[in-house]
Each structure stands twice: as structure tokens, then as C-alpha cells.
Amino acid sequence: MSEALLIVAHGSHLNPESSAPAQDHADAIRAAGAVDEVREAYWKEEPSLRNALRTVTADAVYVVPLFISEGYFTETVIPRELRLDFDVDDWDSDGTSADVATCTPADVAKTVHYCGPVGTHDAMTDVIVRRAETVTGDPEVGAGVGLAVVGHGTKRNENSAKAVEYHADRVRDRGRFDEVHALFMDEEPEIDDVTDHFASDDVVVVPLFVADGYHTQEDIPADMGIADDAGGYAVPTRLDGHDIWYAGAIGTEALMADVILDRAADAGAAIDREARPGRTPTAAADGD
Amino acid sequence: MAGRSDPTPVDALREAAPDGVDFDGLRVARDDDGFRLAVPDASYDGLSAAEFTDVAREHRAYVENWLFWHAHAPQGDPEWAFLRWVEYADDLTVPERVERLDDGLTREWGQVAVTVRGGDGRRRYDLRHADEADAAPDDLSTYADPHEARRLRTFDDDGDYRPLSTAPTLRHGWAFEALDPGDAVRAVEGFYPATIANWHRERGGTLDVTHWHDAVTRQTGIYGVVRTWDRGEGHDHVNWVAEACCADSQCLKRREWGYDAETPLDADGGEGVFPCREPCSLVVAAARKWTRLESEQSRTYSFDLTPSEKEQLETVVDAVADGRVDGVRDGDTSDGANRFRARFLRAKLFDDDGNLCGVPTDRDA
Numbered sequence: 001m002s003e004a005l006l007i008v009a010h011g012s013h014l015n016p017e018s019s020a021p022a023q024d025h026a027d028a029i030r031a032a033g034a035v036d037e038v039r040e041a042y043w044k045e046e047p048s049l050r051n052a053l054r055t056v057t058a059d060a061v062y063v064v065p066l067f068i069s070e071g072y073f074t075e076t077v078i079p080r081e082l083r084l085d086f087d088v089d090d091w092d093s094d095g096t097s098a099d100v101a102t103c104t105p106a107d108v109a110k111t112v113h114y115c116g117p118v119g120t121h122d123a124m125t126d127v128i129v130r131r132a133e134t135v136t137g138d139p140e141v142g143a144g145v146g147l148a149v150v151g152h153g154t155k156r157n158e159n160s161a162k163a164v165e166y167h168a169d170r171v172r173d174r175g176r177f178d179e180v181h182a183l184f185m186d187e188e189p190e191i192d193d194v195t196d197h198f199a200s201d202d203v204v205v206v207p208l209f210v211a212d213g214y215h216t217q218e219d220i221p222a223d224m225g226i227a228d229d230a231g232g233y234a235v236p237t238r239l240d241g242h243d244i245w246y247a248g249a250i251g252t253e254a255l256m257a258d259v260i261l262d263r264a265a266d267a268g269a270a271i272d273r274e275a276r277p278g279r280t281p282t283a284a285a286d287g288d
Numbered sequence: 289m290a291g292r293s294d295p296t297p298v299d300a301l302r303e304a305a306p307d308g309v310d311f312d313g314l315r316v317a318r319d320d321d322g323f324r325l326a327v328p329d330a331s332y333d334g335l336s337a338a339e340f341t342d343v344a345r346e347h348r349a350y351v352e353n354w355l356f357w358h359a360h361a362p363q364g365d366p367e368w369a370f371l372r373w374v375e376y377a378d379d380l381t382v383p384e385r386v387e388r389l390d391d392g393l394t395r396e397w398g399q400v401a402v403t404v405r406g407g408d409g410r411r412r413y414d415l416r417h418a419d420e421a422d423a424a425p426d427d428l429s430t431y432a433d434p435h436e437a438r439r440l441r442t443f444d445d446d447g448d449y450r451p452l453s454t455a456p457t458l459r460h461g462w463a464f465e466a467l468d469p470g471d472a473v474r475a476v477e478g479f480y481p482a483t484i485a486n487w488h489r490e491r492g493g494t495l496d497v498t499h500w501h502d503a504v505t506r507q508t509g510i511y512g513v514v515r516t517w518d519r520g521e522g523h524d525h526v527n528w529v530a531e532a533c534c535a536d537s538q539c540l541k542r543r544e545w546g547y548d549a550e551t552p553l554d555a556d557g558g559e560g561v562f563p564c565r566e567p568c569s570l571v572v573a574a575a576r577k578w579t580r581l582e583s584e585q586s587r588t589y590s591f592d593l594t595p596s597e598k599e600q601l602e603t604v605v606d607a608v609a610d611g612r613v614d615g616v617r618d619g620d621t622s623d624g625a626n627r628f629r630a631r632f633l634r635a636k637l638f639d640d641d642g643n644l645c646g647v648p649t650d651r652d653a
Contacts, residue, residue: 013451013570016442027435044569046453047481050498051565054485055477057364072509080506107496 004037004058005029005264008049008078009066009210011042018211019045021249022066025257028277034261035271043073049081053108060111062264066251068119068151068208069163070098079114083107086114095159096120096166100267115263119208120163123259125170130255132177132204135235135247142176146200150191150207150220153184161187164208177204185219192223195240202236202243210251221246254278297355297409298344302337304358311357312382314350328381349386352409360410360469366488367473371411375404394421397561398540399458400479402472413472415464415479428463434471437464437478452570453480454540454562483541483562490544490563498566500526501548504575511572517579523547525582530555533571534564537610591645593637600624600633 007026012018022040030038041052053061063082065074070093079086083106090101098116105112118124132147133139149171151164161184168182178200183191194205205224209216221227226237226244236243250256255278265271301309301316305323309316315326323340325332327347335343344351361371372378374395375385385393386407392414394403401418404411415437420428431440444450444457464475477484489495498506500523504514517525530553534543541564543557557564567575593601603624607613616625623629639646 013573014449016449023438030435044573045451046568048569051482051486054366054489055482057362057367076508080508 001060002036002058003060003062003269004039004056005035005260005269006039006041006052006056006061006063007066007260008041008052008063008082009043010073011045012213013044015211015213018213021211021251021256024252024254025066025260025277028254028257029261032257032275032277033272034275034277035264035269043077043081049078050083053082053105053110053112056108056110058110060113060269062113062115062267062269064115064260064263065117066210066256066260067117068160068210068251069157070095070117070120070159071157074098074117079103082112082114084112084114091116095162113264113267113269115267117163118256118259118263119210120166121259121263121266122170123262124208124250125167125174127250127253127255127259128167128171128206128208129174129176131206131247131250131253132245134253135204135206135245136202141204143178144200144202145177146179146181146198146203147171147177148181148183148191148194148197148203148205150183150185150205152209152215153187155187167208185215185223190223191220192225194224194244195242198242200242202245204245204247206247206250209249212249212252216249297348297351298341300355300359301344301351302340305340309354311354312350312377314347314354314382349407350382352407353382353385356409356411362470362473366485367470369488369491370473370476370484371404371469374402374413375411397476397483398454398480399456400476402476404472411469412466413464413469414466415472415475417458417460417462420460420463423463425463425465428461430463430465432464432467434464434467434475435478437475438481441479452539452568454483454560454564455538456536456540480562486565487562495544495563495565497544497549499545499548499551500529500567503545503567503572507572511576514572514575514579517575517582523551523553525578527553527555529567529571529575529578530557532609533574534558536560539564587650589647589650591647593645597633597637600629604630 007022009019009022019042026038026040029035037056037058039052039056041047041049043049047055065078067073075088084103086101086103091098098120101114103112103114128149132141149164149168151161154160165182168180171177172180179198181197183189183194183197185191189197194203207216207220218231221233224239224244226233226239226246228234233246236245258276258278261271305316305318313328317324321334323335325335325340325343327350332343361368375389375393377385380388389405389407392403392405394401396418399418401416401421403414406412440459440462441453442450443459445459450457458479467475473484486495501518504518507514519525526547530543533539534555536558540560541558541562542560543564545564545566546552607616607625613625616623618627620626621629637645643649
């Protein structure tokens with residue numbers, strides 16, 4: 001039976017960068033030959049979620065949400081718009097443990113394996129570490145360095161913070177960085193006070209966001225106080241006696257393509273495990 | 289032609305004969321008397337395998353046509369139907385198509401011109417902006433990866449972001465050349481996502497239309513507010529939405545949805561080749577804004593305007609709504625949307641707080 005991967009992302013009416021990670025990861029997965037058929041669909045762009053499944057040729061579709069946390073989009077919007085007979089109880093999740101639910105869509109004769117979001121997959125911890133490596137240009141980064149994992153945070157859904165804390169805990173447990181903290185834009189502890197939380201001279205700041213947009217390029221640098229006069233930021237930026245290595249949105253990290261594949265493989269997709277698109281380290285990020 | 293390891297078209301047809309072939313005027317069968325083959329002008333019975341080979345070679349255009357559509361074209365129904373439509377397969381006989389495929393047959397899909405060539409059993413597809421069908425190849429950037437189309441659709445000629453793929457603002461300057469059939473479909477879908485699937489459903493009478501009422505009823509979260517703007521019989525507002533968003537000047541899809549299944553809209557649905565089966569996310573997002581704005585009660589304001597000033601305000605709104613502001617020449621002060629005319633009006637009529645004629649907006653009255 002033929003299989004397809006459908007990457008589902010938010011997209012934007014205003015910002016073309018919003019869909020760039022989904023496009024880039026889809027291209028990388030396709031180029032690596034890991035899956036025969038790779039498609040994207042968006043909430044705010046085209047193909048819309050409502051039309052997505054009819055653009056897929058395969059009989060079995062592995063739907064992977066390119067979202068950071070479980071919540072309104074993964075539990076309500078995406079299954080509704082894909083017309084899946086999904087019940088969130090099928091996931092039996094504690095907020096970070098959703099894996100897969102097998103569903104039947106209402107408008108096409110296909111089987112949909114609806115996966116949990118990439119952001120809560122265990123492999124995301126590796127992506128955070130990789131991001132710290134790429135932004136510092138140091139494949140051994142860790143000793144003498146603090147790591148801030150940054151989430152949006154919202155009082156409306158506790159799962160938003162859970163995903164961030166989950167990965168911060170996992171990185172901390174590895175003992176590679178001197179200090180690891182989860183910080184947030186819209187709840188305590190806040191990213192505004194980033195240097196209060198770290199004794200280390202060097203602090204790597206990795207925002208758990210899918211795409212680079214206003215939050216990662218403007219809000220967070222401004223909140224931290226590293227934004228320059230032009231609205232950009234230098235990497236690193238000297239701040240209160242610390243060097244702040246700000247990484248930008250984690251979703252643009254090439255290794256994310258592997259997490260997307262992990263989600264599909266865990267759900268039973270016949271992924272060619274040798275064809276891993278994200279293993280080549282990316283160039284160090286800059287803030288321009 | 290197929291590679292040496294592939295069966296020849298005649299071999300493939302002979303192998304298919306026991307199952308029967310009836311396609312584009314070619315009919316082939318095999319029974320106890322031997323092979324049968326018929327085309328519109330000739331019919332043969334009781335053929336030996338060797339005789340069948342000779343006859344099939346005589347009518348190789350039909351044989352190659354059959355093989356292309358069953359071995360080389362994508363076998364998914366929508367893609368197959370689309371490529372058949374591109375070469376007018378329902379309108380032209382096989383010999384007519386073979387002749388015209390030498391020069392190429394072209395169809396326009398929105399602003400994309402799809403040209404198919406090759407009558408030798410294979411097809412190659414060129415894609416260009418419909419405005420550039422006659423442009424010299426050197427004047428265009430050539431692309432081979434069909435997935436590049438979805439990146440090309442992202443920005444217009446001015447570099448502005450196009451959130452709506454079917455806006456009539458597709459950029460110029462690109463060409464896809466000699467794509468195979470599967471890649472041609474993929475590139476078309478890159479420019480205009482999901483249009484082939486929905487066009488095919490419409491042709492088969494199975495397009496699933498979601499009308500305004502059902503679409504807004506489905507909204508949740510920050511979009512849930514649009515449900516309050518669903519007025520049943522008094523649905524003038526939906527006509528205004530459609531007139532604002534769904535005209536051919538704004539979107540090349542042909543609107544198929546109405547207020548509900550029994551209530552069509554007055555606003556024209558457009559002429560586009562691909563159907564629009566439900567309010568899109570841009571329409572829903574705009575409707576959310578209008579839901580807020582339309583919840584306000586009207587007030588009475590008094591302004592003193594000269595007749596020309598009133599007409600100029602109307603002209604400015606028209607010019608913005610029609611997107612012609614960039615085309616107004618700086619020196620053309622006869623145009624009410626001329627920038628200097630607008631600046632003069634503002635200098636004369638607006639107070640320091642931006643109030644027209646100094647009349648406050650008075651939201652709390």
C-alpha cells in the first residue's frame with residue numbers, strides 16, 4: 001500500500017517566512033528519498049487543510065503537525081479541518097505524550113495516521129542541542145554555558161508550557177550544559193529577565209517556535225534587551241556581563257526534518273531510516 | 289520512445305489484448321479465432337500474433353497513445369483527467385492530436401499556460417505565465433524541479449507576498465521546460481494547490497461545496513465570532529463579502545458557494561477555470577474583521593464638503609479598492625486619487641488629530 005507524509009503547519013496571510021520551515025523540511029525529506037510522497041498543508045495558506053487530503057495520491061497518509069505543543073490546533077483545528085473522526089481521548093496524552101491515532105477522513109477514501117506534534121517528540125531535545133551547536137559554531141558546546149529554552153506560554157493552555165519544560169528537563173538531565181532553564185514570553189519565569197537566571201558567562205537562547213516571525217525576530221530580542229537600533233540583533237550580544245547567543249526559531253533547524261520523519265516512523269510509516277535529511281550541520285545562525 | 293528494456297508499444301498491446309482494450313478509438317481483443325483490432329477507419333479479425341504485430345504497427349499512433357495514457361501518464365484519476373484536458377482528448381481524435389502535438393497544444397490554467405508536445409507516444413510539458421507564451425526562452429528563468437513552483441507563487445512581480453495563490457498576480461519571468469507528465473501536474477499544483485482535485489470532482493458532479501452558513505458555523509477560537517454575523521435571510525453582508533473578495537479581479541477561482549445550499553448570492557461567482565468550494569481562510573479572516581466592524585451602530589455626522597471634495601473621497605475609495613493607486617501619475621491632478629490632491633484634501637479638511645472636517649469620531653456617544 002502506498003504511503004504519503006503530509007506536513008501540517010500554521011502558515012500566515014502576512015508573513016511568507018511562516019511557511020518556509022514546512023517547505024524546507026518537505027524538500028529535504030523528498031530529496032533524501034525517505035518517503036515517496038511528501039505534501040504540505042496550512043491553516044492560513046494553500047493548500048488549505050480542508051483540501052489537503054485530496055491532493056495526496058497514497059492510500060495511507062501520515063499527518064505530522066509542525067507545531068510545538070499539544071493544544072487547540074492539534075486537538076481541535078487540524079482534525080476538524082481534515083475531517084477526521086478524531087477524539088482527543090484516542091491520544092490518551094498527558095500533554096506531551098500524544099503519538100498517533102488512526103482515523104478515517106470524511107471526504108476521501110484513505111487511512112490517516114494522525115501524529116502528535118513534532119515539538120513534543122523526544123527527538124526535539126536533540127534539535128535543541130543541535131541548535132545550540134549551530135548558533136555557537138561549537139559542536140562541543142555545553143561546559144560553562146547556560147541554555148534557555150524559550151516558549152510562548154499562555155494562560156489559556158497549560159500544555160504550551162509543558163512542552164518547553166519537558167525538553168528543558170531532558171536537556172538538564174543530560175548534564176551537558178551547566179544550567180538549563182525554561183523561560184517564557186507570556187508567563188513566569190519571563191525571558192525579560194534572562195540574565196537573572198544564569199551564572200554562566202555564555203547563555204544560549206533557543207526559542208521553541210516553528211517559524212521566524214515577529215515573536216522570534218522582534219518580540220523576544222526586544223524583551224531580552226538584545227535588539228539593536230535597526231531591530232535586529234548580533235550573535236552573540238553582550239548583555240549584563242553575559243554573552244547571549246540567540247538562536248532564532250528552532251523550527252528552521254535542518255534536523256527538524258528528522259523529527260518529522262520520526263513522528264511518521266513511530267506511527268508505522270515505512271520510512272527509509274538511512275535517508276535522514278537533517279544530519280548535515282547547518283551554518284551558524286545570524287540575526288540579520 | 290521507451291528504453292530498450294521496455295516492451296515496445298506493440299508488444300505491450302499484444303499482452304493487454306486478452307483483457308480487452310477500448311480506448312480513444314482503439315479496440316483490441318483476443319478470442320479463439322485470434323486477435324482482433326479496430327480503429328475508426330479499419331477493422332481486423334482472426335489475426336495471428338505476427339499479423340497482429342504488423343497491423344498494430346500500421347496504426348501505431350493509436351497504439352502509442354494507448355500506451356502513454358496507461359503506462360506513462362499518472363494513473364490517479366484527477367491528474368489523468370487534467371492531462372487529457374490539456375491536450376483536448378475529449379475533442380480531438382488520435383490522428384488530429386498527433387498532428388497538433390507536433391506544434392504543441394496549450395491550455396490556460398489560471399495564469400499558467402500549459403503546453404504539451406510530442407506525438408511519438410511520449411509527452412513533454414512546458415509551463416509559462418500565460419502572458420509570456422511567445423517570450424524568447426533566454427528572457428525567462430528556466431526551472432526543472434516542479435516543487436519550485438510553490439516558491440515561485442509566493443511573491444508577485446513587485447516582490448509582495450501573495451497569501452492567495454489564485455490571486456491574478458502571478459509573477460512573470462519563469463519557465464518549466466520539457467517536464468514529464470507527473471512533474472507537470474506537480475508544478476501546476478504548486479502554482480494552484482488542490483485545483484486539479486476540485487476541478488475533477490466538479491466535472492464528475494461530486495464537488496463537495498461548503499456554503500457560508502456551514503463554514504462560519506464551523507469556526508472556533510478567535511474566529512468563532514463570525515458566527516454572530518450569520519444573518520439567515522438578511523444576508524446582504526455575505527454578498528458584500530463575495531463582491532469584495534471573490535471577484536475575478538481578486539481571485540481566479542469561480543465561487544461555487546452561496547449563503548446556504550438553497551440561497552445563492554447575488555454577487556457574480558466569476559469565470560475562473562477552477563472551482564472555489566468554500567470560503568477560504570482569507571475570506572474568513574476578513575469576515576472576522578467585518579463582524580467586529582459591523583457590530584457598531586451608525587451615527588450621524590455633519591461635514592461640509594464641496595461637490596468635488598465629496599467626489600474625490602469616492603474616487604479615493606474606488607482607487608484603493610481597485611488597486612489602481614500605484615498607477616496614478618504624480619503629475620495627473622485631474623485624478624481624485626492623485627497623491628497631491630489627497631494631500632491637499634488632508635491639509636485643508638483634517639484637524640491635527642486626523643478628524644475629517646474637525647468632526648471627532650465620537651465612539652462613546
